[in-house]
Amino acid sequence: MLITLEGLDGSGKTTVWTALRDRVPDATFTREPTDSWYGEAVARSIATDDADPLAELFLLTADHADHLSGTVEPALADGTTVISDRYSDSRFAYQAATIAASDVDVERPLAYIREIHAAFSRPPDATIYLDIDAKTAAERSGRTNKFEQDGYLASVRENYERLIDAEPDRFHRVDATRSPEEVAARVGDLVADLTEN
Ligand SMILES: Nc1ncnc2c1ncn2[C@@H]1O[C@H](COP(=O)(O)OP(=O)(O)O)[C@@H](O)[C@H]1O
Numbered sequence: 001m002l003i004t005l006e007g008l009d010g011s012g013k014t015t016v017w018t019a020l021r022d023r024v025p026d027a028t029f030t031r032e033p034t035d036s037w038y039g040e041a042v043a044r045s046i047a048t049d050d051a052d053p054l055a056e057l058f059l060l061t062a063d064h065a066d067h068l069s070g071t072v073e074p075a076l077a078d079g080t081t082v083i084s085d086r087y088s089d090s091r092f093a094y095q096a097a098t099i100a101a102s103d104v105d106v107e108r109p110l111a112y113i114r115e116i117h118a119a120f121s122r123p124p125d126a127t128i129y130l131d132i133d134a135k136t137a138a139e140r141s142g143r144t145n146k147f148e149q150d151g152y153l154a155s156v157r158e159n160y161e162r163l164i165d166a167e168p169d170r171f172h173r174v175d176a177t178r179s180p181e182e183v184a185a186r187v188g189d190l191v192a193d194l195t196e197n
């Protein structure tokens with residue numbers, strides 16, 4: 001089973017992902033961007049304010065392809081539960097917002113990015129969405145790069161809402177404004193339910 005954690009920067013995904021290791025010790029814990037050289041290229045792009053939006057999308061998608069073939073698919077083939085801190089929905093939400101705000105001439109960016117993934121990717125079985133408003137997300141993340149900005153994160157949040165509306169059964173929304181302990185406990189219960197059924 002493939003479970004993904006999604007949400008805005010600062011929503012607490014990494015905090016939850018770390019806490020989950022005690023609840024599901026046998027799972028494979030992984031993340032996007034990865035720490036491979038593809039992931040390093042992604043980090044350079046994210047740190048570049050005027051990065052080309054399409055080049056950035058394809059760098060992130062290359063990192064995803066390598067993550068899929070090298071980590072996710074082998075673990076799933078072994079029957080292991082995979083828990084990924086960010087996955088394809090991050091591209092759908094973030095890069096659709098980036099492209100929409102740019103002068104790139106792609107008419108429906110979110111649908112376009114979904115189509116690219118549909119050709120090769122493995123969709124998550126379940127996605128836990130840590131729900132937080134854009135202002136709190138920007139504050140918590142420290143506003144240290146081009147993504148961690150209130151206005152941009154508000155557009156990303158709207159895209160996440162579109163994704164949830166399109167697939168309400170896959171998404172499990174958790175109120176990420178609660179304390180770290182409460183959020184971790186709620187996500188732990190959800191993961192236990194998902195992996196037991
Ligand atoms: N539930 C929470 N309430 C308040 N602060 C939190 C909560 N969860 C995480 N944080 C803090 O917010 C910041 C971002 O958390 P992090 O887990 O790195 O989020 P993400 O991986 O989603 O960017 C960190 O300083 C972390 O300690």
Ligand SMILES: Cc1cn([C@H]2C[C@H](O)[C@@H](COP(=O)(O)OP(=O)(O)O)O2)c(=O)[nH]c1=O
Nearest residue numbers: 008009010014032033060086090091094147
């Ligand atoms: C995986 C992925 C990440 N990102 C962005 C979200 C983050 O701002 C940044 C780095 O991800 P990450 O290290 O997970 O940041 P955080 O823990 O703050 O959420 O990359 C995308 O824009 N698209 C993607 O597909």
